[in-house]
Amino acid sequence: MRSLLLSSLCALLIALQPVVAVWPIPKKFKTGNTTLFLHQNLEIKYNDNLTQYTFGYEAATFDSHDIVRAGVSRALSTLFGEQFVPWMLHKPGDKFEPDVNGNLKWIKMLEITQTGKDDSEKILKPKAGEVDESYNLTLSADGEVKLTAVSSIGVLRGLETFIQLFYQHSAGTFWYTPYAPVEIEDEPKFDHRGLLIDTSRHFFPVDHILRTIDALAWNKMNRLHFHVTDSQSWPLEIPSMPELHKKGAHHPAFTYSPTDVDRIFKYGAMRGVQVYFEIDMPGHIGSVALSHPELITAWNARPYDAYCAQPPCGNFKLNSTKVDEFVKRLFDDLFPRISKYTSYFHTGGDEIKYKAYTLDDTVKSDKEDVLKPLLQKFFDKSHKQVRDAKLTPIVWEESVEKYNLALEKDVIVQTWTGDGKVQNVTSKGYGVIDSNVNYWYLDCGRGQWVLFDNNEYARGWPFNDWCGPTKSWQRIYSHDPRANLTAEQAKLVLGGEVAAWSETIDPLNFDPLVWPRASAAGEALWSGNKLESGQNRSQLEVAPRLFEWRERMVARGIRAAPLTQLFCTQRSPEECLWENPN
Template sequence: MITLLLFPLFTSLASAIWPIPTSYTHGETVLWISKDTSFDWAGAGDVGTLKVQPNYDLDFRTNSNAYATTQYEGDRTRLKRYSEAPTGDEMIDQAIYSAKQTLFKKNFVPWKFHPRNWTEPSTENRTYISNVRVEVLQDDPGDIAKPLAGTVDESYALELSEGGNVSITANSSLGIVRGLVTFTQLFYKHSDGGAYTPLAPVIIFDIPVFQHRGINLDVSRNYFSVKDIERTIDAVAYNKMNRFHLHITDAQSWPLEIPALPELSAKGAYRPDLVYTTDDFANLQYYASIQGVELITEIDMPGHTSSIALSHPELIAAYNIQPDWDTYCAEPPCGTLKLNSTKVEDFLKKLFDDLLPRILPFSSYFHTGGDEVNKNSYLKDDTVNSNDSTILQPFMQKFIDRNHDQIRAAGLTPVVWEEMLLDWNLTLGSDVIVQSWQSDEAVAQIVAKGHKALVGNYKYWYLDCGKGQWLNFDPSVSAQYYPYEDYCAPFHNWRLAYSYDPLGGVPADAQHLVIGGEAHMWAEQTDPTNVDRMIWPRGSAVAEILWSGAKDSMGRNRSQIDAAPRLSEMRERLVARGIGAEPIQMPYCTMEGTVCQLGYQP
């Protein structure tokens, strides 16, 4: 570990680092940074200098020769690597390039965070930062781009002297990536050009509380282009999250190309062009990895698999039952993989043999779903013909065992939704990560059984809630559903998301098993038009809880009054980066300090 003293926490309207660091002190000296400022870096045992071109116009950059070049949007070029994850050096290279892009092309003038009579710092007699030195103190592990939770140290230390020297040190390349994000948040754009910080000298030490910090995006119920997903990954990385959960198939569509089973996407996608090709999928995994984000792929099963019936009807039971579909599934179209079918086993082996080797370079995990499996659907499964739990449970155990054995043999760790453990009472391997979504009581039950848990209580961290029903109601029943609220209404605003404690209800001796959590963006009513504002900045509120913890340094619940101006500033930074994040307050509130509070105790 980096040996540093912990400095007293100090925040103000002019020091809006997000997520809030473990310890942070700053001054009031203005320093400028130039496009020509050098970024020098040293690894454990060697020293090198990265020459980052200040006017380099690529959005996605690497120095590797093992990349194919593809043209997008006319003259825009991106570099894609298909077969292997980035090295730590490549991640640092990209992070330095991204930091310069943020400082000089994706920055903002902070007028919203100062009174009306505020004047920007003088542009005369500027003192410039001389160089930024980046140092990795230890050798990276071989799996730096796809670490299991808790196996890589993401801490970093950042020092900016009053004379303009910058040092960012960390025990891993991932720590450097996080530290460079923080470095960009010290700077603002000046109306007359250039970037400056009013905060020198700065001393920061930072380390995340939780090992798994993610966003889950459903790209099956609505289709999102590669560009839309990349933009979401950009925001995930800038919030120091380290996991992007891609819920890529479901009942409504199968948009993922599987070369061994091309009919799945050919018939299961909404349209032939709304498909993620093998190149798209590899690019997305690499795009996340090089920013220090591990993409975790979910193929939900045995439920939420109705789209398979469009190409393989023999594999699916209770397909698209109407009109009483709600007897057999949570939402239409119904359908579940048959539980006692050798054809299903053969299909899954072929699917996994194709897909898992393409995931392995970029992730240590594979998510097999397991949520909302309706036992009534097996009344229409000719391989079991029952909805009796005592009959179904052994078949489900065999189904999960087969899948997880193949996943482990491929070198991956299985992830499941909580129902497989708590509702179906399955015996899961000790390595299996169990993702909870229904309650804090469920989290406590998961860790009581000895499993590592991911939190994401739908009452707090479901970002799709509060938009009203997407179902239509016949006049004969509509009155009983009025005013047509969705099942998890009301809308979960950022303050509610920020109030959630992932450790609430978990005994102290089991809290180490809560490795983190995710906010969830289900897409029944979300598509590329509104996805940015649906996730951000509420996702940022979740990011701070997962990075900094739900309690402050005094053990108190984190303050909205402290968080609101910082989150407003983070929102401006996201907007400057091309993310359509919603505002959380009007400029009057951020310009006038504490005037928009109730019960404020100065």
């Protein structure tokens, strides 16, 4: 009863405050209730240089000033273009907009100060901790805006926050914030805040990937894990081996040319979203068999369940100099092109079923004592090449958890199979990116896609997939990769990634499955899902911001899913609160 009263009191207090829907929520955040208008001819000052806002300015170089200038152009053209009149956040009939007649208080200048000097090498492709993403933003009641950051990327983060303070007025070309004065200090909890996309099971056009990078940047997410190949298809053009995509792509137009790759990686780098490729090996590489059958064992072997996790099977042979030569050639072709823009390369290594190697003429065994040294050699060789290209290797957790390989400690391990794995892997001394399937797999819970004939019907029924249920945004939000770790282990956790594995995702349903659920992970990684006191952030505070953020992303062209009914976005959150009726 006492907690009910307390809860009601808290709910009341929250309801009395205006919703200030910045997502992710800044570390320190004070607002007022003065309304200010933003002029389209806003002047921009950057470290004492006066710059005009220019629509559609794209940076030609990676000079700090250019990065910032392009960031300002993007931020303001997003705000002026999104036409976000937030009627769906107010009770029908409520007059929530400021008067646009009479004397308006205008914001006339955005003053940006970058206090540090960007490291021209690292600003494009920072490893975890190598770029300072913090920023301070103040907006005085009389319209002075000051955005201060150490790095140009910090400025970009601050700009995203800045434009979230404004709404468009239904009267037309007026943009206002009702929240001045504003004081914000902000910085991320985790350095690595990513999304995994999978372009082997379904192809995603370049434009789709670019708009997804935009959405990541809006969410202050900074990594795009690009799982580009797998056993299903090989869409990546490797100019020295064009047969790979010519025989391996789902369709002649479903490929990424070197120009496409350059465009995607550069587009991300400019926005502080580092793109990195995964070419998964020695499993999940069957599509190479379509052009190089001699390199692959168990290609499309059946019953697939004996040889791999899903059809079609296909592993690199494990004791083959031809495979070594192929991998070298592949990396020699690819790495010089991407290492301008990225510090990472993911070599996969997940889900190997040992039985596949009984079919491998270079191995002919499924015995661990035979396979383990071969796997160790395979990983060591490929990682040496990765390092030689000045890239840091990333692998899936099985390498150290299941195959028990001894990898160098620069290798970053991506955990995924469930609870406790971050503890295990950090206790072995590896840096970790967490994608715990129980929280951060966005594809789960919509049903089985492999077929069951009538003789196995009962085994398949009711045809749920392996990792259901669908992870609710609240469950996604509840995950903290650093939970239950020692201080030393916690330091090894770089951050996490939500994963949009694409067995049943293509460009037609990607947006509503990824957004705004990925945003929930984005805030957990940037802001943390708990208050400084250690208490969970209340859904009464979090949910209305996420609902608003969904609407703003929709206004920007992302087909994000609704998380609640319109009645609830239009009312105070406690009108849609579950309360104990007893």
